[in-house]
Amino acid sequence: MQLFYNPEISETTTQIIFPKEESKHIVKVLRKSEGEILKITNGFGWLFTAKITVADIKNCVAIITDKTKQTKRNYQVHLAVAPTKMNDRYEWFLEKATEIGIDTITPIICENSERKVIKTDRFEKILQAAMKQSLSCYMPKLNDAIAYKDFITQSIKGQKFIAHCEETDKKSLKTEIKSNQDITILIGPEGDFSVKEIEQALQFQFIPVTLGNTRLRTETAAVVACHSIAFINE
Secondary structure: OOEEEOOOOOOOOOEEEOOHHHHHHHHHHOOOOOOOEEEEEOOEOEEEEEEEEEOOOOOOEEEEEEEEEOOOOOOOEEEEEOOOOOHHHHHHHHHHHHHHOOOEEEEEEOOOOOOOOOOHHHHHHHHHHHHHHOOOOEOOEEOOOEEHHHHHOOOOOOEEEEEOOOOOOOEEHHHHOOOOOOEEEEEOOOOOOOHHHHHHHHHOOOEEEEOOOOOOOHHHHHHHHHHHHHHHOO
């Protein structure tokens, strides 16, 4: 099944008019014709079945014939991950985390962050593509970048963890995760969190955790954390 994404439609929509680029893709690239069926999501859990009524490369039109609401997990996953120096590494994390299952991503700017300016347009496209590829009907929310201290001082519900590499007393994430509970995990930059940042997180009741016996890259650590949550909640 190929899944299309259109955030403008809702459960009351009866007809969809695709924009020019997507119309061209449907009709010319996929060679869809009148009467054929498309599957579309709005990223808010709805899966729509639509039948093409006008197969035009500039203005493809389809009518909604059926709709269902995809079951949502009963817990929320929020990863606050420092941007990597190379954008493609962060994009890889976004793609894989979306495939595994994530609800919210927040880029956090830390003391050791080498990249402090974030352009989210490209990131949004990565999330869209990964959502469609994994046949999920829920689009992860990508927040604007925020200073580390501003993030940890917010009101955050559920379990809160900070994964770091300092040789201090840490617990294993896989033994600390409680199933069916909201969870937020902090993942630091290439240079890790500073000692001061770790101490600040502890003051706000973040639990220090390890993700294994080896030192992981930022993007790898984020994906490992995401998978651990999914595994515990299976």
